[in-house]
Amino acid sequence: MSALARTPLFDxxxxxxxxxxxxxxxxxxLHYADGIVAEHRWCREQAALFDVSHMGxxxxxxxxxxxxxxxxxPGDIQGLPxxxxxxxxxxxxxxxxxxxxxxxxxxxxxxxVVNAACRAQDLALLEQRLPPSARAVLLSDRALLxxxxxxxxxxxxxxxxxxxxxxxxxxxxMELCGLxxxxxxxxxxxxxxxxxxxxxxxAERVARALLAAAEVRxxxxxxxxxxRLEAGLCLYGHDIDRTTSPIEAGLAWTIGxxxxxxxxxxxxxxxxxxxxxxxxxxxVGLKPEGxxxxxxxxxxxxxxxxxxxxxxxxxxxxVGGPIALGYVPAQLAVxxxxxxxxxxxxxxxxxxxxxxxxxxxxxx
Amino acid sequence: MTVYYSKDHEWIxxxxxxxxxxxxxxxxxxxxxxxxxxxxxxxxxxxxxxAVAVVESVKAASDVYSPVxxxxxxxxxxxxxxxxxxxxxxxGAAWFFRIELADPSELDQLMTAEAYRDYLATLTxx
Numbered sequence: 001m002s003a004l005a006r007t008p009l010f011d012x013x014x015x016x017x018x019x020x021x022x023x024x025x026x027x028x029x030l031h032y033a034d035g036i037v038a039e040h041r042w043c044r045e046q047a048a049l050f051d052v053s054h055m056g057x058x059x060x061x062x063x064x065x066x067x068x069x070x071x072x073x074p075g076d077i078q079g080l081p082x083x084x085x086x087x088x089x090x091x092x093x094x095x096x097x098x099x100x101x102x103x104x105x106x107x108x109x110x111x112x113v114v115n116a117a118c119r120a121q122d123l124a125l126l127e128q129r130l131p132p133s134a135r136a137v138l139l140s141d142r143a144l145l146x147x148x149x150x151x152x153x154x155x156x157x158x159x160x161x162x163x164x165x166x167x168x169x170x171x172x173x174m175e176l177c178g179l180x181x182x183x184x185x186x187x188x189x190x191x192x193x194x195x196x197x198x199x200x201x202x203a204e205r206v207a208r209a210l211l212a213a214a215e216v217r218x219x220x221x222x223x224x225x226x227x228r229l230e231a232g233l234c235l236y237g238h239d240i241d242r243t244t245s246p247i248e249a250g251l252a253w254t255i256g257x258x259x260x261x262x263x264x265x266x267x268x269x270x271x272x273x274x275x276x277x278x279x280x281x282x283x284v285g286l287k288p289e290g291x292x293x294x295x296x297x298x299x300x301x302x303x304x305x306x307x308x309x310x311x312x313x314x315x316x317x318x319v320g321g322p323i324a325l326g327y328v329p330a331q332l333a334v335x336x337x338x339x340x341x342x343x344x345x346x347x348x349x350x351x352x353x354x355x356x357x358x359x360x361x362x363x364x
Numbered sequence: 365m366t367v368y369y370s371k372d373h374e375w376i377x378x379x380x381x382x383x384x385x386x387x388x389x390x391x392x393x394x395x396x397x398x399x400x401x402x403x404x405x406x407x408x409x410x411x412x413x414x415a416v417a418v419v420e421s422v423k424a425a426s427d428v429y430s431p432v433x434x435x436x437x438x439x440x441x442x443x444x445x446x447x448x449x450x451x452x453x454x455x456g457a458a459w460f461f462r463i464e465l466a467d468p469s470e471l472d473q474l475m476t477a478e479a480y481r482d483y484l485a486t487l488t489x490x
Contacts, residue, residue: 036422037397222396226422291400293420315399315422322400344402344418 007053008143008203016218024116026054029220036222040317043189043227044358047149048219049210052188056119057142057197058112060126062134065110069103072129074246074265076256080105085169085184088254089246090125095267095274096242097249098125100234104171104184111171111182111197112136113144115236143203148193148227150361151215156183156194159209163194168362177205188224190231190360229323230316232285232355238296239283239311239325247274248327249283250355281308282333285355286324292343293322294350299342300326307332310341318358328352367455368471369480370431372413375455376463378471382437384459387419387428390484392454395421398447403439403461410436410463412470417460419450428460432470438462 004027013020018029029051031039042048060069066077075088082105090098099118104111114122119138126136147156156163160174163183171184179202187193198206210216225235234240240249245267252275259265263272288294293315300308313324324341332339335354340347367377373391376383392398402418410416410430417428439461443449450458465471475483 030423031396035396037399222422292402293400293425295425315420317422 005054007051008200009051009053009207012204012207013051013218018218018220021221023221024054026116028054029218031220031222032218034217036220036226037317039217039219039223040226042217043149043191043219043223044318045149046215046217047147047151047155047193047213048189048223049207049216050146050148050219050224051143051207052146052195052224053143053200053203054116055144056112056114056116056122057139057144058114058123058126059137059139060110060112060130060134061108061137062130064131065134066105068130068134069110070259070265072125072266073101073103074255074259074268074271075103076259077103077110079256079258082107083171085171085186089240089251090122091246091265091267091271092242093266095245095270097236097240097244097246098122098242100236100240102184102186104182106171106173106182113195117237139197141200142197143200145196145198145203145207145210146187146193147196147210147216148187148189148219149191149215152191152193153363155210155213155215158213159206166194168192168364177202177209179206181206185363188231188233189227190233190356190358191227192361192363226314226317229312229314229325230318230356230358231360232325232357234283234325235312244283244327245271245274245279247271248279248281278330280330281327282330283311283325283327284333285353285357286310286313286326286341286350287353287357288322288324288341288343288348288350290348291321292348294324294341294343294348298324298326300328301340301342301347302328302332302337304347306342307339316357323357324350367477368431368474369477369483370429370474371483372429372431374429374431376431376471376474378465378468381465381468383432383434383463383465385428385431385461385463386459387450387454388480389454392451395419395423395426395450397422398450401443401447401450401460403441403444404436406436406439408436410434412473430463431474432463433466434463435466436461437464
């Protein structure tokens with residue numbers, strides 16, 4: 001285990017009886033004493049605190065940084081107003097997805113939050129492809145906390161009253177516990193909530209201040225996964241990767257109107273063709289009709305033939321049963337289509353449902 | 365009446381020629397929240413070490429192995445209807461199946477409660 005990196009909150013996790021797992025080279029809490037289901041429910045009902053410091057925080061600085069970044073993503077970055085955040089994708093020349101990320105316009109720089117497992121590759125891409133006038137800097141001295149759930153705004157406002165004025169995907173610098181933090185109203189659970197970028201040396205102080213609230217309990221990566229799956233949010237390396245296009249993954253909404261017209265992002269030829277003509281397959285929500293969870297890799301069957309695979313699957317605590325995501329041929333990608341999922345060699349009935357499985361409760 | 369444990373973390377409580385099988389307290393703790401259980405059919409003939417049931421937590425699916433050879437004579441539908449019972453009472457109400465032992469001498473290959481405790485201690489050291 002010594003080869004694994006630890007976040008600035010490692011000692012706090014241990015104090016809170018975390019059960020750890022190795023994730024993307026980090027030793028991260030899978031869950032704490034309450035367990036995944038209780039942590040999941042607490043997040044939907046109150047507020048859960050997640051340590052997501054394993055994610056890469058990168059600043060892109062320099063003149064015309066937004067235009068430079070647009071050469072790597074299909075999102076509208078130049079049109080991103082000050083203090084706003086946007087979900088976008090690094091795409092490759094064949095229209096596959098290299099990573100998904102959040103970009104925030106912080107005024108003098110763009111702030112990127114990327115997946116831990118893709119961090120090195122993303123940095124290399126930025127170093128290679130940004131023009132000399134722009135540069136990418138890994139903010140390795142910062143931790144990232146996610147406070148998620150309906151009580152988040154009430155709790156955070158006690159420490160930083162300014163957070164109440166933020167709406168979904170808005171972001172601002174504010175002081176928490178005397179530390180300069182960047183607070184964004186965003187997350188990966190489908191609930192209202194905030195992501196807080198904090199100087200590493202102050203992370204524990206902020207985490208303890210949040211955990212001191214009666215409404216807040218810690219939650220690990222286990223609950224983070226069940227929450228995002230119920231919210232129908234893609235997980236990189238599972239639901240999206242180099243073999244999937246943004247259109248197949250249902251992420252056409254991330255491609256701005258101007259970007260479509262300019263057609264100057266990596267993979268534009270394929271991506272824009274799929275936008276016009278429709279992709280061959282689509283990512284859909286799958287609801288097994290029985291109680292057995294279908295896991296990642298399970299075959300999706302239609303009229304006895306394999307037509308796709310489950311990319312994420314498990315038990316949804318709020319749904320109260322198994323749920324999954326997977327790719328099916330576009331002509332089948334209609335809510336209500338009945339198919340089957342292969343679970344331990346048996347074809348278990350399932351049907352396609354609208355996403356998300358649990359409605360989002362963002363404050364817009 | 366004696367309880368034996370396997371290295372795969374099943375327990376078997378033997379009364380006469382019949383054994384009641386479940387997963388250990390340690391196993392349920394490792395699994396976390398159990399959300400699904402699949403049991404063998406009554407009448408199925410099984411070998412010692414054969415995967416005969418499935419227990420799934422939020423995290424993952426795990427096989428449950430029969431600690432002995434024999435014939436499944438009864439299954440516990442209560443844990444199919446309420447999988448969380450496995451977390452609440454793994455070594456009691458949440459038994460998985462009852463088996464008619466084919467060869468009671470196989471029990472010699474299993475561990476007593478005390479030996480299993482020692483075995484668990486060696487696992488946590490690693």
